[in-house]
Amino acid sequence: MTAYVHVNLRIKDPARQAALVAQMLEGDLVPLPLAGIFEFATLADALAFYQSPEYAPIKAEREAAQEARMFVVDAG
Numbered sequence: 001m002t003a004y005v006h007v008n009l010r011i012k013d014p015a016r017q018a019a020l021v022a023q024m025l026e027g028d029l030v031p032l033p034l035a036g037i038f039e040f041a042t043l044a045d046a047l048a049f050y051q052s053p054e055y056a057p058i059k060a061e062r063e064a065a066q067e068a069r070m071f072v073v074d075a076g
């Protein structure tokens with residue numbers, strides 16, 4: 001069953017945050033409270049992504065650039 005990861009964050013380091021942005025579509029980089037939702041096929045997939053060695057360096061950089069609250073919801 002589908003699972004969603006919800007993230008709500010506040011930017012701590014705008015320069016580092018700018019490096020994490022893939023492509024700005026609207027607005028500017030003024031630090032605003034942000035939110036995002038990521039869809040995974042299953043709860044296990046969401047947890048595997050979060051705990052993966054591939055995500056670890058991104059997570060470390062994100063933690064330096066942002067203050068975040070993140071949780072997973074099993075939609076099943």
